[in-house]
Amino acid sequence: MNMARRLFGLTSEEVLLGVTRHAARALGLERQRGSLAAGRAADFAVWSIDTLDELGYWAGFNPCSMVVQDGSIVLERNS
Numbered sequence: 001m002n003m004a005r006r007l008f009g010l011t012s013e014e015v016l017l018g019v020t021r022h023a024a025r026a027l028g029l030e031r032q033r034g035s036l037a038a039g040r041a042a043d044f045a046v047w048s049i050d051t052l053d054e055l056g057y058w059a060g061f062n063p064c065s066m067v068v069q070d071g072s073i074v075l076e077r078n079s
Helices: 002-006 010-021 023-025 052-054
Strands: 042-049 064-069 074-075
Touching: 002 052, 002 074, 010 023, 010 074
Parallel strands: none
Antiparallel strands: 042 064, 064 074
C-alpha cells in the first residue's frame, strides 16, 4: 500500500479499493468478498489509525488492532 501511494501516486481511497473490492473482483470472488455487506464473508481488519492516509504512510509498522475472520475475532491487540 505504501508503494502504491508513494511510487504510483494513488490516493488512499484508490489503494484501499485496490486491496479489497478490486482484488476480490480480479480473483472472481466479488460476490463473497471485497466489501462488508449482508451475505458476504465477514473478514476484515481494524486499524488503530486516525486517518486513511496513515495506511500508506507507515512502512514496517503494523497498526492492526483486530482481525475478524468468518465473523469471529481471531486476533485482538491492545493499542
